[in-house]
Amino acid sequence: MKFKNALSCATILAACMFGSASAADLTIGFSQIGSESGWRAAETTLTKQQAEKRGIDLKFADAQQKQENQIKALRSFIAQGVDAILIAPVVATGWDEVLTEAKDAEIPVILLDRTVDSKDDLYLTAVTSDLVHEGNVAGKWLVDTTAGKPCNVVELQGTTGSSPAIDRKRGFEEALKGHDNLKIIRSQTGDFTRTKGKEVMESFLKAEDGGKNICALYAHNDDMAVGAIQAIKEAGLKPGKDILVVSIDAVPDIFQAMAAGEANATVELTPNMAGPALDALEAFLKDGTKPAKWIQTESKLYTQADDPQKVYEEKKGLGY
Amino acid sequence: MIESALRFGHRLLPQLVALTIILLLIWLVFPGFFALEIQNGRLYGSVIDILNRGAPVALLAVGMTVVIATKGIDLSVGAVMAICGAVAAASSVRGDPLTVTLLLAIGTGLVCGVWNGFLVSVLNIQPIIATLVLMVAGRGIAQLVTEGAILTFNDPGLIFIGSGAFAGLPMPVVIWLVFGIAVTLLVRRTALGMLIEAVGINRRASTLSGIQTPLLLMAAYMLSGLCAAIAGLIVTADIKGADANNAGLWLELDAILAVVVGGTSLLGGRFSIIASLAGAMIIQAVNTGILLSGFPPEFNLIIKAAIIVIILVIQSPRVQAGVTFLSRKSVR
Numbered sequence: 001m002k003f004k005n006a007l008s009c010a011t012i013l014a015a016c017m018f019g020s021a022s023a024a025d026l027t028i029g030f031s032q033i034g035s036e037s038g039w040r041a042a043e044t045t046l047t048k049q050q051a052e053k054r055g056i057d058l059k060f061a062d063a064q065q066k067q068e069n070q071i072k073a074l075r076s077f078i079a080q081g082v083d084a085i086l087i088a089p090v091v092a093t094g095w096d097e098v099l100t101e102a103k104d105a106e107i108p109v110i111l112l113d114r115t116v117d118s119k120d121d122l123y124l125t126a127v128t129s130d131l132v133h134e135g136n137v138a139g140k141w142l143v144d145t146t147a148g149k150p151c152n153v154v155e156l157q158g159t160t161g162s163s164p165a166i167d168r169k170r171g172f173e174e175a176l177k178g179h180d181n182l183k184i185i186r187s188q189t190g191d192f193t194r195t196k197g198k199e200v201m202e203s204f205l206k207a208e209d210g211g212k213n214i215c216a217l218y219a220h221n222d223d224m225a226v227g228a229i230q231a232i233k234e235a236g237l238k239p240g241k242d243i244l245v246v247s248i249d250a251v252p253d254i255f256q257a258m259a260a261g262e263a264n265a266t267v268e269l270t271p272n273m274a275g276p277a278l279d280a281l282e283a284f285l286k287d288g289t290k291p292a293k294w295i296q297t298e299s300k301l302y303t304q305a306d307d308p309q310k311v312y313e314e315k316k317g318l319g320y
Numbered sequence: 321m322i323e324s325a326l327r328f329g330h331r332l333l334p335q336l337v338a339l340t341i342i343l344l345l346i347w348l349v350f351p352g353f354f355a356l357e358i359q360n361g362r363l364y365g366s367v368i369d370i371l372n373r374g375a376p377v378a379l380l381a382v383g384m385t386v387v388i389a390t391k392g393i394d395l396s397v398g399a400v401m402a403i404c405g406a407v408a409a410a411s412s413v414r415g416d417p418l419t420v421t422l423l424l425a426i427g428t429g430l431v432c433g434v435w436n437g438f439l440v441s442v443l444n445i446q447p448i449i450a451t452l453v454l455m456v457a458g459r460g461i462a463q464l465v466t467e468g469a470i471l472t473f474n475d476p477g478l479i480f481i482g483s484g485a486f487a488g489l490p491m492p493v494v495i496w497l498v499f500g501i502a503v504t505l506l507v508r509r510t511a512l513g514m515l516i517e518a519v520g521i522n523r524r525a526s527t528l529s530g531i532q533t534p535l536l537l538m539a540a541y542m543l544s545g546l547c548a549a550i551a552g553l554i555v556t557a558d559i560k561g562a563d564a565n566n567a568g569l570w571l572e573l574d575a576i577l578a579v580v581v582g583g584t585s586l587l588g589g590r591f592s593i594i595a596s597l598a599g600a601m602i603i604q605a606v607n608t609g610i611l612l613s614g615f616p617p618e619f620n621l622i623i624k625a626a627i628i629v630i631i632l633v634i635q636s637p638r639v640q641a642g643v644t645f646l647s648r649k650s651v652r
Contacts, residue, residue, distance in 0.1 A: 035468045037565065160617045189617035193566040194470070194559040199373050203611035206366045207350060223470070227559055234483060236359055253472060253561075320469055 029077030038320035047274035131167030139175025197224030201231035258308035362485035374604030375492035380575035383544030391588025392447035399458025400548035401568030405556030406465035429549020437538035462564035482557025520588025
């Protein structure tokens with residue numbers, strides 16, 4: 001860690017001395033929700049990496065899942081006179097006041113991976129993925145892979161009522177529309193967890209003739225898929241061959257499963273939200289180019305053909 | 321002997337009737353429910369799933385019953401499961417031998433129990449507050465151990481606890497059956513059970529009559545911690561990874577519910593571990609039944625709540641008194 005710090009100091013110093021990087025003297029505040037999931041930890045790591053790469057001084061504040069902490073962090077960033085603020089808002093409501101304060105102080109605010117319901121002139125832009133599109137990409141992969149052959153699909157939903165569960169379900173169903181060979185025969189919630197994913201898959205397998213009736217599994221996140229893969233194996237079937245497995249998020253463990261041939265495809269929810277955000281910010285600060293109000297991140301599809309072992313090694317160190 | 325067996329049967333009657341009705345209902349919705357087959361040298365079927373998936377709550381219910389009998393409650397068991405699972409995974413990843421891993425996890429559970437017991441019996445803090453401390457803090461501790469990620473391991477010995485089989489039964493089933501019976505024998509074949517009930521009914525009177533109340537309370541919370549540690553090992557081994565965020569989440573409530581459905585009063589005093597185990601199986605049967613039935617997930621909690629309300633109504637003193645009244649009438 002010390003070495004890393006020293007390194008980052010050195011880069012900043014070097015950047016200052018040569019005065020080459022325009023962003024060198026930027027100070028940016030980043031208010032992160034907390035560490036609710038591995039994905040968020042990876043987002044934090046990548047944001048820090050991105051800042052370091054561009055020679056930005058990043059002030060990091062962990063809100064521990066509380067909005068009042070985020071508002072406090074934002075106020076302290078404003079008081080310190082930072083050049084810009086990145087925030088992953090924990091909830092959608094209640095931001096008007098503090099965003100207005102930031103606007104009055106002429107500090108641009110960029111939202112990461114979640115949005116707020118405030119008027120859109122209170123922030124510069126929002127960088128998020130499109131959840132419906134993610135479900136769509138997963139559905140398209142299944143449509144292409146089955147190529148018209150009849151296929152019964154079981155679905156592991158996220159937490160009932162959560163927006164990723166609703167949108168990823170809708171996107172998947174949209175992709176399947178018009179392809180009558182694909183039928184969703186069972187759909188239950190696995191609460192985004194491995195344990196529930198495994199338990200629910202066990203019951204799917206029992207209910208559908210020991211799994212002989214199931215040709216594909218669609219899970220709203222990789223963790224549920226990893227749990228379900230274990231259930232499929234314990235039922236004496238081969239995941240990835242007897243039952244196709246497609247899921248969303250692209251966490252490291254699913255790449256291990258893909259390398260072992262037990263999972264087929266995953267759609268990446270990229271933790272690199274800061275990259276596009278900082279690109280937009282640098283352009284804005286340089287010559288005032290206003291970015292679009294919504295920057296959509298890429299929902300990349302990974303399959304077994306994409307050297308999953310290599311991707312696993314790359315992602316392992318990100319803190320997932 | 322026969323009389324005591326009859327009395328025991330009468331005590332368990334509401335739970336057994338409820339369980340039978342639920343199983344029959346599931347069978348109506350899903351005809352293949354009772355089908356059993358041998359696969360990979362073990363029994364395989366939905367009924368086995370209920371026994372297997374109900375293992376964590378069943379184990380927690382054992383400890384929770386004893387704690388509740390002392391007029392206490394242990395809200396921290398879910399978090400303790402997460403801590404112990406995390407400790408086991410971390411130890412396994414570090415390359416410790418299996419015995420060390422298991423001892424560390426179980427030791428951690430006992431330490432958590434000592435902490436709760438200390439707050440309750442020595443400092444005299446109300447149990448619901450005392451155990452709330454660890455319930456809130458525990459998940460943070462577990463996350464510190466796993467460093468926020470799902471910590472996966474590959475030790476076949478540890479995995480065996482979650483998904484291995486012994487005598488045709490999944491390992492978790494064997495563990496909770498053996499453990500439940502052992503604790504039942506321990507408290508019922510010795511005076512321990514009676515002492516626990518005495519403390520639960522009147523702590524001062526028990527102390528005055530010479531019972532080592534602080535020691536007994538400490539032991540009750542340590543047992544609860546031990547149960548949570550074993551349950552934590554099972555869920556961690558089951559998914560081959562420690563998920564500090566989700567392992568045992570809300571299971572303390574299911575465990576309390578199992579005890580209540582089992583007919584033990586939250587006011588302390590008389591208790592039955594076997595009835596709590598039956599309660600745990602009722603809850604799991606409802607969960608598994610909902611999954612098999614194919615209803616949309618929006619209905620899960622509503623169906624579960626409705627069934628539990630019905631069971632609790634049947635068990636309520638008023639309805640029980642009515643049933644007893646009617647049955648006496650018909651016998652005479």
